[in-house]
Amino acid sequence: MxxxxxxxxxxxxxxxxxxxxxxxxxxxxxxxxxxxxxxxxxxxxxxxxxxxxxxxxxxxxxxxxxxxxxGLKQLNRLDVRRLAPPFMACLARATGETIHLSVLDQLEVVYVDKIDSEHAVRAYTVVGGRAPAHAVATGKALLATESAARLDRLPAQLPGFTAATITDPMQLREELSKARDIGYAVNRGEWREDVGGVAAPVFDGLERPVAALGISGPLNRLTAERMAALAPRVVQAARRLSAALGYTRNSAAG
Missing domain, CATH: 1.10.10.10 (Winged helix-like DNA-binding domain superfamily/Winged helix DNA-binding domain)
Structure with missing residues (x-):
């Protein structure tokens, strides 16, 4: 060394x-x-x-x-970042919220691209910024694709950021299991108490999870009901981006 x-x-x-x-x-x-x-x-x-x-x-x-x-040269090597913009733009038009494309780095997500909402009040992030994976929607969407063996190596106590943050690994695994079943993950003010989001994983042609595509915004606008209503649009956008990367398993549903 x-x-x-x-x-x-x-x-x-x-x-x-x-x-x-x-x-x-x-x-x-x-x-x-x-x-x-x-x-x-x-x-x-x-x-x-x-x-x-x-x-x-x-x-x-x-x-x-x-x-x-x-760093930009490395980001540009990611096919998902190169192909994502039209799918992100479509999702932005459909939802009116901030759109994030994130990748997983250990127990954090890195925001590799975004489109800001046109609303005056919106979620604030920066490209290249990081967030704890267990506390944001894109992070949970990606953690939900991890193997049981990897999830078993989670810390005994996860850091908390708001009263809503899931800090118990067992509870998080239950949340991730639900996310796998329904195809998307939700953040209910777990990283920033007034910000929520919905995200779905993106897969490549080798069926590897390579990113997560999601929306985020203030919880007074992204209520639980509205997040549930917008979730199918998020899943559809993620599936279409996955299909563009060569993923075929769910392309028919997208």
Whole structure:
């Protein structure tokens, strides 16, 4: 294991997450657990390589667009992201809500694309942002496709974010079993207490779950009744996107 490389990646991640708020080397060193000299040396290497720059006005360090460009190249390799926009746009027109395309990364989802709702009050997310999989609809839709063996490795206590968050793994498995049966998952204010959503999994031609497609919005608009009414549209959009990726099992139903 290359410890120097790991130090560099840790420093780069800390700077990106700080979003321009890191101004003092000591703060950076404390965040990543390095000595001041090591942090300074690593930082200078990243600046030289073009991944970090210093704002001459604010005096803060920030990640450059070079890092963004690398991430964008990786995202563009995902066929699901390349093929999803027309299906997302269709779902946005049909529901009027924010549309998310997410992928699973361990116990988190990463938002790889989205279409914002035209409503003044809407769910707020950013492409590249993350959320706990057990607390959002796209995450639960993807967790529902996981094997029993993988779900058995869930932590004994899941983190809670609102009063509605499911923190008991047994209760979560029951929720995921229901999601598998009905073909979609629901978020009832479990990540942000005033935001809900509905999502369904997307499969590729090898029958692998590669993403989840979902809608989200404020719970005063996305009531339980409205989510149930819109769920078939979400499932249909996910199935059509799956068919575009070569998945055939449910294409006739879409």
């Amino acid at each position: 290359d410890k120097t490389l790991l130090k560099g990646l840790s420093v780069l991640e800390a700077i990106a997450e700080a979003q321009g708020e890191l101004r003092v080397i000591d703060d950076l060193a404390a965040r990543v657990g390095l000595s001041r000299s090591n942090a300074h040396r690593t930082l200078q290497t990243l600046i030289h390589a073009g991944y970090v720059e210093r704002d001459t006005v604010q005096g803060s360090y920030r990640a450059t667009l070079k890092m963004f460009a690398l």
